[in-house]
Amino acid sequence: MSSSPWFAPRIALSTKRTRVLTIVSFLLPLLIWSAISYLPFLWHPKIKIVEPGDVSYFKINMLVDREVFDKETLKVKEVGKVLPIGTRANPIYLPAPHEVAKAFVTSFTTEPQRRSEQWLHESLWHSITIIFFGFILSSLVGVPIGVLCGTYAAVSRINEPFIEFFRYLPAPAFGALAVAVLGIYDGPKIAIIFIGTFFQQVLIVSNTTRKLDISLLEAALTLGAKRMQLLFKVVIPGILPDLFRDLRILLGWAWTYLIVAELIGTSSGITWFITQQARYKNFDNVFAAIMMIGIIGLLSDIILAKLGKYIFPWERSANKA
Amino acid sequence: MTQIELPSYLEQSGEVKARFDDIKQREVILELKDLEKVFSTAKGDVTALKNINFKAHRREFVCVIGASGCGKSTLIRILAGLESASAGEVLLDGKPVSGPGPDRGMVFQGYTLFPWLTVKKNVMFGLRSQGLGYATAESEALQWIDLVGLEKFSDSYPDQLSGGMKQRVAIARALANKPRILLMDEPYGALDVQTRSKMQSYLLEIWHNIDITVLFITHDLDEAIYLADRILVLKSHPGEVEEIIEVPVPRPRDPEQFISPEFLATRKRIDQLIHPPITEDGEDKLNMIRLTRVGDEVEP
């Protein structure tokens, strides 16, 4: 068992190894980040002033470049005045892991600066609703068109050439237009998510539909299935698990359009929170917010994957056999 | 080694002769008239089938045998209505067929079970397509599942079954529609030898118990002789009927008959037909030029 190789092409790892590697894949970046943050001889290009000494413009807790500190120290030393004292530090935009960890809590409990502004949970929720509506609207139109394109050559020919062209147009390019048409609030943001998702979605879904084994359709025909039955009793159930997987991947892509979408019109949601915190130089909050997006994305994908196993029991059995 | 003297494959015992006399009196279920199929490809027209004339009688078991690529699948796909003939016609009960229909059941080599449906629902598929109510379709399906011996697996999904079991489900699914003829395209091609011979016996048993005509494609000589009343031997390029052989092996069949003189005589005949003596076109000859004889290299 334990002698089986770690690197064998296309061979699945044991559950134990899979678990170990999953943990390592998160632990490794965390370790690198910790090393850079906590080992003063690694990077730390700045000096944090502890005692300003006789350098007139140094103040306690001020961050200066190392060369500047050395130069000023030298100057003071030459004239025999009191030397400044400092410790090595990282730039303000790289907070240490424990600071970010703390920010995960404090960013939720910190009151907004102004009354009109939102708490973090409100911002996050706003982002989630934008994604949700953009993605649902896109799927409501895109999935049926994709399935029809993949099933009927005629539908494919009339749709796919244009979509093939349109998908190369970057969704953010439509930002100004979306604002002109839909106003400055949520409308244009949802539209950007929609544009970013829809065209890829039609092509991916139609491709998935085309991959359905044609002999299943032939078998259904010899069993006496009629046209509509072929679509509803064979094509759609046949592609469902793959379709679900496609949607999970597409949902991930929709998240990547979120930041651009939220910058359009009045800045909102998590993007607003991030830009706002960056302006106040609360980079621990910025990091925490960015990670929250990742965590929400990952969690929703894991939940959907589990849900998939539950609603497509035949897939589960296929894996076991 | 001395050759054992085999009887002619044309020699039939009284019992076998009586069976064929009986078969020939039965109504014709399937008739192929001057069937021809030409595929137009980028490289030009390919004649896959030509001059196919044949009649299958009720409850007859017909095997079609021929080298790979000779047009067996094309033939059965035309019969199923999945492909249209370039010329000639297919008559089922005297009526020309156009397009696929539940009156001809088909079993494919790849199992083609619907993976998202349980065994029971797979078998119900045709019945439901026919507009049968759920309860009726279910009870009928369960009977067919019983017949192929899979009652314990009626709620399993196809991917939980072995290859042989899947093919039994496929047979039950095709038969549930009560087709006039069961078309089978190398159904056991993907099975291992043991499962295969078990499945052959199963099929004979099912065929024995219900009123069904079978057209079974194979490239396995033993399989064809073991199963068939008559064997349609196709030759390649273009696929034409080379000979129709009446199998002189008595029924009920038993694997022990594989070494009976009638069996071996039939086998020899078909072997000659599909593996004709090598012609001098050089295609099958090994290129010997670069080979040295073993031992040459040690000679000075």
Ligand SMILES: Nc1ncnc2c1ncn2[C@@H]1O[C@H](COP(=O)(O)OP(=O)(O)O)[C@@H](O)[C@H]1O
């Ligand atoms: N759709 C097609 N287009 C062109 N040629 C085809 C097509 N289907 C089959 N053929 C050709 O017809 C011949 C018979 O094929 P097939 O019926 O599959 O043979 P078999 O089942 O006996 O192995 C082959 O030469 C094959 O290349």
Ligand SMILES: [Mg+2]
């Ligand atoms: Mg074939």
